Amino acid sequence: MKLSRATRWLLAIAFACAIFWGCNRKHQADEATVTIAIEGDVLSFNPLFTDDLVSAEIAQLLFPRLVEPEFDYTRGLLSFSPFLASSWEFSRDSSEITFHLRRDAVWSDGVRVTARDVQFSFELYADTVVASVRQGVTQHLRRDRGRVNVATSVVPTNDSTIVFRFEKAAATHLFDLGVPLIPHHVLDTVPRAHLRSHRFNTSPITSGPFWLERRVPLQQIVLRANRNGWCGITPKVARLVFKVLPEHRTRIAQLASGEVDLVTGLRLEDAEPLSREERVALVSTVGRDYDFIGWNNIDPQAYRASQGKVITPHPLFGSKNVRRALTMAIDRTAIVRAYLGKHGQEAFGGISPLFAWAYNDTLKPLPFDPQRAVRLLEMEGWHDADGDGVLDKAGKKFAFTLKIASGNQLRDVIATVVQQQLKNVKIDMNIERVERSTFWNDLIERRYDAWIAGFRLPLQLQLDVWWHSDLQRSPFNLVGFRHPRVDEILERVRSLNRQEDGAELWREFQALVHDEQPYTFLFWISDLVAVNKRVKGTHIGIFGATHKAWEWYVE
Amino acid sequence: MFNSLPTYILRRLGEILPLLFGLLTVVFFLARLMPGDATDALISPTIPASVREQLREQFGLDRPLVDQYVSWIRSALRGDLGVSFTRAEPVTTVIAGVLPNTLVLGGAALLIEVVLGVLLALPVLWLHGTRREQLLSRLLLGVYAIPSFWIGMILLMVFSYWLGWFPSSQMYSSDQYGSFSNLIAHLVLPALTIAIPAAAALARYMRSSLQNVQRQEFVLFARSLGLPRTKIVRSYILPNAASPLIALAGVEFGVLMTGVLVTETLYSWPGMGQLTVHAIFARDYPLIMGCVLVAGVVVAIGNLAADVANAILDPRLRFTR
Numbered sequence: 001m002k003l004s005r006a007t008r009w010l011l012a013i014a015f016a017c018a019i020f021w022g023c024n025r026k027h028q029a030d031e032a033t034v035t036i037a038i039e040g041d042v043l044s045f046n047p048l049f050t051d052d053l054v055s056a057e058i059a060q061l062l063f064p065r066l067v068e069p070e071f072d073y074t075r076g077l078l079s080f081s082p083f084l085a086s087s088w089e090f091s092r093d094s095s096e097i098t099f100h101l102r103r104d105a106v107w108s109d110g111v112r113v114t115a116r117d118v119q120f121s122f123e124l125y126a127d128t129v130v131a132s133v134r135q136g137v138t139q140h141l142r143r144d145r146g147r148v149n150v151a152t153s154v155v156p157t158n159d160s161t162i163v164f165r166f167e168k169a170a171a172t173h174l175f176d177l178g179v180p181l182i183p184h185h186v187l188d189t190v191p192r193a194h195l196r197s198h199r200f201n202t203s204p205i206t207s208g209p210f211w212l213e214r215r216v217p218l219q220q221i222v223l224r225a226n227r228n229g230w231c232g233i234t235p236k237v238a239r240l241v242f243k244v245l246p247e248h249r250t251r252i253a254q255l256a257s258g259e260v261d262l263v264t265g266l267r268l269e270d271a272e273p274l275s276r277e278e279r280v281a282l283v284s285t286v287g288r289d290y291d292f293i294g295w296n297n298i299d300p301q302a303y304r305a306s307q308g309k310v311i312t313p314h315p316l317f318g319s320k321n322v323r324r325a326l327t328m329a330i331d332r333t334a335i336v337r338a339y340l341g342k343h344g345q346e347a348f349g350g351i352s353p354l355f356a357w358a359y360n361d362t363l364k365p366l367p368f369d370p371q372r373a374v375r376l377l378e379m380e381g382w383h384d385a386d387g388d389g390v391l392d393k394a395g396k397k398f399a400f401t402l403k404i405a406s407g408n409q410l411r412d413v414i415a416t417v418v419q420q421q422l423k424n425v426k427i428d429m430n431i432e433r434v435e436r437s438t439f440w441n442d443l444i445e446r447r448y449d450a451w452i453a454g455f456r457l458p459l460q461l462q463l464d465v466w467w468h469s470d471l472q473r474s475p476f477n478l479v480g481f482r483h484p485r486v487d488e489i490l491e492r493v494r495s496l497n498r499q500e501d502g503a504e505l506w507r508e509f510q511a512l513v514h515d516e517q518p519y520t521f522l523f524w525i526s527d528l529v530a531v532n533k534r535v536k537g538t539h540i541g542i543f544g545a546t547h548k549a550w551e552w553y554v555e
Numbered sequence: 556m557f558n559s560l561p562t563y564i565l566r567r568l569g570e571i572l573p574l575l576f577g578l579l580t581v582v583f584f585l586a587r588l589m590p591g592d593a594t595d596a597l598i599s600p601t602i603p604a605s606v607r608e609q610l611r612e613q614f615g616l617d618r619p620l621v622d623q624y625v626s627w628i629r630s631a632l633r634g635d636l637g638v639s640f641t642r643a644e645p646v647t648t649v650i651a652g653v654l655p656n657t658l659v660l661g662g663a664a665l666l667i668e669v670v671l672g673v674l675l676a677l678p679v680l681w682l683h684g685t686r687r688e689q690l691l692s693r694l695l696l697g698v699y700a701i702p703s704f705w706i707g708m709i710l711l712m713v714f715s716y717w718l719g720w721f722p723s724s725q726m727y728s729s730d731q732y733g734s735f736s737n738l739i740a741h742l743v744l745p746a747l748t749i750a751i752p753a754a755a756a757l758a759r760y761m762r763s764s765l766q767n768v769q770r771q772e773f774v775l776f777a778r779s780l781g782l783p784r785t786k787i788v789r790s791y792i793l794p795n796a797a798s799p800l801i802a803l804a805g806v807e808f809g810v811l812m813t814g815v816l817v818t819e820t821l822y823s824w825p826g827m828g829q830l831t832v833h834a835i836f837a838r839d840y841p842l843i844m845g846c847v848l849v850a851g852v853v854v855a856i857g858n859l860a861a862d863v864a865n866a867i868l869d870p871r872l873r874f875t876r
Contacts, residue, residue: 033729033730035729040833041833043641043642043643044642044643046643049643051599051601051602128605128609129609129613131606131609131610131613132606133597133602133606135602135603135605135606136601136602136603136606139603193613196613196638196643197638197643197644197645201643201644202643202644214732216726216727216732216825217649217652217653217825218653218823218825218826218829218830219725219726219727219823219825220725220729220732222729241729243724243725243729244725244823244825245724245725245823246820246823246829247724247820247821247823250723250724250821250823253716253723254723254724257716257719257723259723435590437589437590437591437595437838438590438591440591440595440598441590441591441595441598444598455600458600458601465600466600475600475604476600
């Protein structure tokens with residue numbers, strides 16, 4: 001069929017109009033839609049298999065949990081409020097907790113949430129065939145011949161009552177039990193080895209304040225408010241849209257243009273321009289993340305050659321005085337002032353000021369004092385005997401390579417500053433950038449002498465994996481720090497029923513670490529989140545940006 | 556020996572299959588040479604080290620490399636590309652979810668490239684040997700040399716952030732999912748980003764072709780007959796100059812499909828480029844292999860289409876020595 005010239009023109013104009021109509025059409029979504037920019041797609045909705053920040057936050061909105069964590073920012077203490085469990089009580093010796101569940105919670109397919117779902121969830125978390133990333137939450141449950149036995153340690157007494165039995169009492173149990181729960185009736189018959197590829201991972205049956213409306217791979221996840229209400233919670237916004245925007249600049253530009261309402265993981269350089277945006281509010285939370293320079297306290301070669309049997313002091317960093325000298329040779333205050341401004345705080349003792357109850361505010365960072373640093377190094381026998389500008393001792397130069405993972409601009413700059421400042425005390429430091437994955441693998445295998453990296457403190461102060469002298473059970477004690485009194489402290493705080501009872505012990509811990517300087521602590525860095533001012537009622541903080549998003553409302 | 560077209564296609568397919576097999580073998584072993592593996596994401600103080608070992612066993616990463624390779628090839632021959640380590644879905648499902656998006660972007664980019672390329676080449680017929688033609692030629696060379704991500708950033712800044720005419724990311728607005736007009740609006744900038752430098756290259760190729768045809772005797776003959784210039788261009792020059800373009804388009808499609816990596820990231824376009832980047836960074840071996848297989852097949856099909864088009868246009872190519 002041949003079209004006339006006029007028809008062809010009309011079609012062309014209609015096509016052009018369609019394009020511009022599509023472009024300029026006003027945002028017609030319900031006013032109560034809030035759009036959150038995320039860097040990467042959610043890999044799975046199944047809480048068994050993902051624990052990255054975004055997946056965890058979405059899981060909290062979709063799946064039931066026994067308890068809801070709360071944080072007292074004044075005292076820095078974690079507490080718990082009822083969620084699926086309306087109440088709970090501890091046994092006399094605190095080794096058992098009995099939860100009473102609400103009877104009005106239902107899964108999105110209409111089936112009631114019961115105590116069997118709770119038991120089933122912990123069966124899956126504990127199962128080594130499932131290999132859940134949250135397997136650790138079951139490690140304190142009562143054991144049977146050395147193995148966790150969920151059948152006897154997580155016992156429903158009826159549909160709405162369940163008892164958890166632990167090996168011994170500990171302050172961290174409630175936190176461990178706050179993991180998302182999984183529907184028994186949906187996955188019970190699925191072979192455990194097949195769970196990793198089950199369609200539940202992408203189209204889950206959920207039970208929470210929000211439902212999953214749509215997931216478009218690599219593009220968006222849309223959650224719809226559960227308007228029927230969930231356990232007395234009725235969200236005030238109609239929808240949450242998690243928009244996948246891998247490019248950092250795009251996320252910032254869309255925040256400024258109003259296309260998205262909330263952006264997490266801001267960089268420090270974003271703070272200044274965003275603070276000038278009228279419609280955007282910046283939220284800076286004192287963080288749990290700290291950066292440090294790790295000085296390997298032990299000789300990595302001897303350790304690896306003997307497969308962990310031979311532990312000898314590192315030829316350069318094995319001495320406390322040398323490590324203190326290194327810290328004093330580096331101007332940490334200037335680094336914080338120059339590169340972090342008000343979004344960072346100088347670190348020194350391994351515990352964030354966020355945890356006010358445990359923080360030792362009587363300690364002060366070692367001063368920046370290069371002359372004292374030189375004297376300390378001389379005391380340890382380091383002199384520039386051959387006059388070549390580098391310290392030496394018994395023919396060995398004070399020269400080493402500092403490793404950093406590639407892709408972190410701030411650490412790049414800091415490494416250069418540190419190199420210059422150590423050169424002033426006649427220490428020769430090279431910088432080597434390593435691909436991120438290789439960097440962490442090498443660190444875990446204790447291959448490096450010195451490095452810059454960062455850690456995040458857990459919400460419950462249990463720091464054995466970072467600080468215990470038994471290097472086999474503390475894989476993140478990367479510097480090989482060994483101190484019997486610190487071990488004692490770690491053991492004692494682990495057995496306390498209330499974490500605040502360990503305040504004095506934690507203060508002593510910081511004093512010991514401060515004295516030993518196994519690391520040169522650099523700074524605590526704040527979490528920066530930007531949110532459109534039209535979104536009210538947010539609880540942006542240590543539980544993430546979307547914590548209790550059901551309380552958000554839009555003005 | 557004279558080959559019929561189906562025989563010719565079969566013969567070309569026979570050449571492509573070993574190439575694909577070689578590509579997959581090389582990528583399989585190269586991917587394993589990268590430091591670390593998919594369980595690196597589980598290096599975390601909150602995840603027991605034993606979980607990494609359990610997963611390595613589940614993923615088969617504890618088996619000898621050759622075993623893993625043989626097992627993957629066997630499954631792939633049955634059409635099973637395995638389960639993505641990170642996305643907890645079969646690789647075929649993951650790829651099927653995003654491949655159409657890349658085909659849409661690649662197809663739109665190819666269309667724009669060809670139209671723009673031809674339009675930019677045509678002035679040579681009128682401006683041949685003039686200063687304006689030289690200027691246009693240099694301009695095309697300049698545009699061709701600009702990296703596509705830079706073109707993308709300029710387009711984004713001007714047409715999205717400053718003028719607000721086009722959306723800056725993704726395939727649909729969240730409130731207009733599935734709307735055709737909304738898709739077209741989202742498609743314009745990324746397709747242009749890919750098409751502009753490619754069109755510049757195509758235009759330069761087309762210009763040479765036009766110039767060659769213009770000098771042919773049948774064109775001189777048409778002129779001597781006093782035929783109108785537009786008729787000569789439409790009926791004699793364009794069809795003869797454009798025939799190599801059909802073959803070129805086949806090759807270009809494969810190149811475009813595999814070259815959308817940067818553009819997809821820049822515009823958050825949910826396609827194969829983004830997926831491949833994710834797979835590589837996550838050391839998701841089954842997904843890496845799936846993405847490479849798809850890219851290889853698309854390039855092969857593009858090349859095959861080009862060869863077939865050439866064979867149709869020039870039957871001498873069907874002869875074998």
